[in-house]
Each structure stands twice: as structure tokens, then as C-alpha cells.
Amino acid sequence: MGDGDHISVFTLERLVAGELGGEVGRGVEEHLAGCALCERRHQELQRDQQRFVTELPYAAFRVEHERRRVAAVRRRRWRWAWLAPAAVAAAGLVAVWVPDPESGDRLKGPGVALSMVDAAGRPIGSGAALAPGATVQLSYDAGDHGYLALVGADERGAVEVYYPEGSARMGPVPDGARGRFPFALQLDEGRGVERFFLVVADGPEELAPLVVAARAVAGPRLRDAATLPLPEGWAQVSVWLEKPGVW
Amino acid sequence: MVDSPPAADVRDLYERYGRAIYRRCQMLFGNDEEARDAFHDVFVKVVEHHDSFRAEASPLTWLVRIATNHCLNRLRARRAGWHDRFAQAAAVGEATREPEALRHERVALVLRILGKLERAVQLAAIFYFVDEMSQQEAAAAVGCSVPTLRKHLRRFVKVARGELKLVDPDLLREGLEADFLFQSRPADVSDR
Numbered sequence: 001m002g003d004g005d006h007i008s009v010f011t012l013e014r015l016v017a018g019e020l021g022g023e024v025g026r027g028v029e030e031h032l033a034g035c036a037l038c039e040r041r042h043q044e045l046q047r048d049q050q051r052f053v054t055e056l057p058y059a060a061f062r063v064e065h066e067r068r069r070v071a072a073v074r075r076r077r078w079r080w081a082w083l084a085p086a087a088v089a090a091a092g093l094v095a096v097w098v099p100d101p102e103s104g105d106r107l108k109g110p111g112v113a114l115s116m117v118d119a120a121g122r123p124i125g126s127g128a129a130l131a132p133g134a135t136v137q138l139s140y141d142a143g144d145h146g147y148l149a150l151v152g153a154d155e156r157g158a159v160e161v162y163y164p165e166g167s168a169r170m171g172p173v174p175d176g177a178r179g180r181f182p183f184a185l186q187l188d189e190g191r192g193v194e195r196f197f198l199v200v201a202d203g204p205e206e207l208a209p210l211v212v213a214a215r216a217v218a219g220p221r222l223r224d225a226a227t228l229p230l231p232e233g234w235a236q237v238s239v240w241l242e243k244p245g246v247w
Numbered sequence: 248m249v250d251s252p253p254a255a256d257v258r259d260l261y262e263r264y265g266r267a268i269y270r271r272c273q274m275l276f277g278n279d280e281e282a283r284d285a286f287h288d289v290f291v292k293v294v295e296h297h298d299s300f301r302a303e304a305s306p307l308t309w310l311v312r313i314a315t316n317h318c319l320n321r322l323r324a325r326r327a328g329w330h331d332r333f334a335q336a337a338a339v340g341e342a343t344r345e346p347e348a349l350r351h352e353r354v355a356l357v358l359r360i361l362g363k364l365e366r367a368v369q370l371a372a373i374f375y376f377v378d379e380m381s382q383q384e385a386a387a388a389v390g391c392s393v394p395t396l397r398k399h400l401r402r403f404v405k406v407a408r409g410e411l412k413l414v415d416p417d418l419l420r421e422g423l424e425a426d427f428l429f430q431s432r433p434a435d436v437s438d439r
Contacts, residue, residue, distance in 0.1 A: 008378070
């Protein structure tokens with residue numbers, strides 16, 4: 001409480017926020033009952049509180065937060081594509097294959113696998129919960145297939161082709177039959193499941209069927225969508241991450 | 248792995264303390280658009296660090312410190328034109344010496360000279376002269392001892408006197424500068 005003739009703004013703020021109780025709270029209330037100036041300030045703060053919850057309600061805040069989150073995800077993904085090789089080098093990620101037969105949800109086709117490691121090279125199991133900002137490096141085993149694509153889908157319904165970049169067709173395996181993708185991903189502040197699909201084929205197949213299939217499963221049921229309905233001759237495997245978010 | 252607070256807690260946090268955070272942003276930026284933007288960032292930060300928040304005896308102290316630092320960082324980053332923006336506000340209330348008018352003048356003066364002060368002095372001045380915290384409360388909010396807070400406040404008064412001289416030399420001739428700063432706030436300014 002203020003030490004002078006009137007109660008400080010800070011003490012009044014604490015009163016409005018419900019922080020003052022007991023003897024201190026009673027002392028403040030008594031003062032307010034006998035001091036017109038402090039009571040006026042107190043009432044003004046209460047009116048301001050009402051205005052705040054009316055004009056800036058929590059629901060509106062959540063909407064704005066979601067809008068910013070989506071915008072940030074788009075910006076960040078674009079930057080990943082540009083900065084990925086440098087980011088990998090900066091993070092000191094090593095180009096080793098980390099065998100983790102349980103990392104994929106389901107395997108179709110001999111030898112096809114997808115695994116993840118963190119910035120220190122430690123394996124990340126499929127279904128792990130990671131904090132925003134965590135770095136993920138994906139490694140693949142394309143088996144005896146020469147072409148592949150890596151697609152990400154999230155619970156928000158977004159789908160993104162991470163590899164190959166800027167192409168309408170699958171790309172050649174980037175680092176031998178087993179290797180890592182030439183970029184790392186840094187998780188944004190969004191929440192929910194993000195699933196990565198590795199799809200392999202014997203030729204540079206068009207990506208359109210893959211993107212359409214990924215869009216069909218992106219959304220709230222993504223957690224259980226381990227595989228995509230794909231053309232004959234393609235093999236696939238997927239892994240997923242949980243982003244708890246901040247809400 | 249992130250430990251997120253339950254949604255109901257976040258909503259309660261927002262509705263109890265959001266206004267105080269928002270008003271702090273509004274006061275320092277002087278316009279709703281920037282205030283809302285800063286408020287959003289601050290509140291997200293608050294939610295992310297809710298564990299520290301829970302440990303505080305007075306969450307409001309913690310919140311106001313985070314909000315004030317965040318706004319000052321943004322203002323510093325863009326090298327705000329402190330003087331131009333607050334010159335007009337500094338003139339408000341000069342015609343009267345009613346307690347509320349004096350408080351507005353004092354707040355306007357603090358805002359006017361913030362850009363000339365070091366961060367610790369900025370925080371001390373805001374907590375003490377704007378929020379009217381006691382010296383103990385302000386010292387806790389700044390994160391320093393009471394003697395150090397007094398040193399910061401003395402530094403603030405020195406700079407403020409120089410500014411007042413520019414705004415209205417008559418104030419100094421009449422010996423009113425101390426009143427201008429200290430009236431209408433709790434009277435524990437032992438370093439006057």
C-alpha cells in the first residue's frame with residue numbers, strides 16, 4: 001500500500017486484480033470508504049477493467065494469436081527452405097544414418113524408413129513431444145528406389161512439400177540410398193501433430209497425387225493417419241511429432 | 248517438452264491481469280495499434296513463463312516488470328522520438344494543481360525523459376512515479392536494493408530538473424520542481 005495520504009495506483013491495481021486480502025485488503029477497503037479521491041480512482045480502474053474484457057475479450061485474443069501463429073509458420077517455412085543447408089551446418093548435424101526401426105508408423109516396401117534426430121544427433125522417436133524451437137533432422141532409407149519426396153502435414157490442415165523443393169515431381173535420392181535430407185526443420189510455436197511422409201518410387205513421379213492425399217488426411221485425425229492412399233508401385237512410411245504449443 | 252498451463256488458467260490470467268499489461272503498453276507507446284501489438288507479445292511471453300509467475304508473491308509486480316521491459320526494448324530498438332511524442336502530453340494539466348492533474352503531469356514528465364535514462368533508472372522511475380509503488384515495492388520490481396533504487400531515483404530527479412528547465416524555467420525559479428515530481432504520490436520519498 002502507499003505510505004502517504006492516498007493509496008498508490010499499484011495497490012489499487014492489486015485490489016482490482018484480486019491480489020489483496022486479509023488485513024491489507026481490509027485496510028485498503030476502509031481507506032476507500034473514507035477517501036473520495038482514492039475511491040474515484042478505484043472505480044475508474046474497475047470501469048477500465050470492464051471496458052478491457054468487453055473491447056479486448058479473451059476470445060478475440062485467441063483469434064489474433066492463431067492468425068499470427070499461422071502467419072509465422074508460413075514465414076518460417078519459407079525461411080527454412082532458404083536457410084536450411086546453413087542451418088544444418090550451424091547446428092553441427094552429422095550426416096549419419098540413425099537406424100531406428102520403430103521410428104516409422106508403418107513400412108510399405110522393403111528397406112524404406114524415415115527417422116529423426118535432434119540438433120545433438122540424438123534419435124527422436126515417432127510421436128515425441130517437442131518444444132517450439134527444437135531442431136529436427138530427418139534421415140531416410142529409400143531401399144532400392146531411386147526417387148523420393150518428403151511431405152509434411154499438420155493438424156491445422158496445412159501440407160508442405162519439403163523435398164524436392166520447387167518441383168512438381170519426385171526428386172532423386174539426395175544423399176545415396178540412405179542419408180539425410182539437406183535441411184533441418186525448426187519447430188514453430190504452433191501446437192498439435194505434425195506428420196512427415198516419406199514416399200519413394202522408381203522414377204520421377206508427379207507429386208500431385210501425393211499432395212492431394214496428404215491434404216485429405218491433414219487435420220484433426222492426422223495422428224492416426226499413418227499412411228496415404230497412393231498409386232501402385234509407390235512405397236511410403238511416416239513419422240510424427242507432437243507440438244504442445246503454449247496454450 | 249513444454250509444460251503448458253491449462254486453458255482455463257490462461258483465460259483467468261488474461262482477464263485478471265490483461266488490462267494492467269495493456270495499459271502499460273498503451274502508456275509507453277501512446278497509441279492503440281502499437282499497444283495491442285506489444286500487449287500480444289507480452290501476454291504470450293507471460294503464458295510461456297507461467298511457472299515463474301506462479302512463484303511470485305505479487306504476480307502483478309512480475310507482470311508489470313515484463314511488460315515494461317518489453318515495451319522499453321521495442322522503443323529503444325526503433326529509437327523512438329520520445330521528446331516529440333510526449334511533448335504535448337507534458338503540457339496537459341499545467342493550468343491546474345489538482346491531485347489528478349499533478350499525477351498526469353508527473354507521468355507525462357517521466358515519459359518525456361525516459362529516452363535519456365539508463366534502463367534501471369527507467370524502470371525505477373516508472374514503478375515509483377507512475378505506478379506509485381513504495382520504495383520497497385519498486386526496488387523489488389526493479390530487482391535492486393532500496394538504497395540502489397534511491398540512487399536511481401536521484402539520477403531521475405537530476406535529469407528531470409534539466410528537462411523542466413527547458414519546458415518551463417519559471418518552475419525552477421518558483422522552487423516548484425520538487426512538488427511537480429512528488430506531489431500526489433505516496434509521501435515516502437525520503438531522498439528529497
